[in-house]
Amino acid sequence: MTEAPPHAETDASPRLFDSPDWLYLLREFFALYRNGSAGGSRLIRSHRKRVREALSHVIEANPVILARPQEAKPVTAHLSRALDLGERGAVSGMARALSRVTQGLTWEYGYEKVPKALARKYAYCEVLGPRGPVQADRLILGFVLFAPKTTYPQHSHSEIEESYISVAGAWSENDAAVHAPGSLILNRPGEEHRITTADLDPCLLAYAWVGPGDRLSAPGMKLTSTRKARMLQGI
Numbered sequence: 001m002t003e004a005p006p007h008a009e010t011d012a013s014p015r016l017f018d019s020p021d022w023l024y025l026l027r028e029f030f031a032l033y034r035n036g037s038a039g040g041s042r043l044i045r046s047h048r049k050r051v052r053e054a055l056s057h058v059i060e061a062n063p064v065i066l067a068r069p070q071e072a073k074p075v076t077a078h079l080s081r082a083l084d085l086g087e088r089g090a091v092s093g094m095a096r097a098l099s100r101v102t103q104g105l106t107w108e109y110g111y112e113k114v115p116k117a118l119a120r121k122y123a124y125c126e127v128l129g130p131r132g133p134v135q136a137d138r139l140i141l142g143f144v145l146f147a148p149k150t151t152y153p154q155h156s157h158s159e160i161e162e163s164y165i166s167v168a169g170a171w172s173e174n175d176a177a178v179h180a181p182g183s184l185i186l187n188r189p190g191e192e193h194r195i196t197t198a199d200l201d202p203c204l205l206a207y208a209w210v211g212p213g214d215r216l217s218a219p220g221m222k223l224t225s226t227r228k229a230r231m232l233q234g235i
């Protein structure tokens with residue numbers, strides 16, 4: 001008999017409703033995408049709705065929880081501080097719910113080649129998606145964590161619509177504005193974006209990706225080359 005790989009579904013895999021910490025975390029996501037304002041933007045309103053609909057389908061299906069190996073990265077040394085800040089801010093319920101599942105998080109880079117400076121200051125973890133831990137095909141939910149004073153280089157996501165909601169820390173995208181906890185930013189498929197974070201505190205963002213199932217299971221993330229990024233920015 002061959003043994004199943006560690007994160008494959010088995011009859012003994014727990015389901016979402018047997019795992020209240022994961023369920024409450026997903027409900028926090030649902031509440032964020034339901035209760036926040038779209039700021040009058042039709043595109044943001046429809047994105048929020050798409051995330052809610054995909055998420056409520058997942059919750060209703062009571063999917064299995066695929067345990068993935070816990071993995072840390074250098075930046076996860078800043079997670080406790082980010083959660084402390086988050087618990088004092090506008091998205092405190094999410095920060096608290098995330099703090100209950102930190103033992104089950106797989107922090108990763110998502111790029112084959114990660115610039116050295118970025119490898120010390122950035123990582124993300126998925127909480128729902130094709131690779132689990134909560135299994136879903138059409139939606140990925142997760143968190144991205146940045147150390148203070150980080151630049152996350154320019155990149156885009158083909159066919160994937162992405163939103164970030166700030167949980168802790170101040171940050172800026174494409175030098176356009178400073179976003180505080182509770183703010184939502186929408187990046188449409190293919191839109192180039194670059195993130196910078198504040199000098200003293202880490203920054204924790206919740207994110208959602210909506211897109212075709214095959215793209216979500218193999219997003220092929222690539223940083224835009226510095227030369228191309230400068231051209232796109234007109235410098």
Ligand SMILES: [Fe+2]
Pocket residue numbers: 155156157162187193
């Ligand atoms: Fe992005």
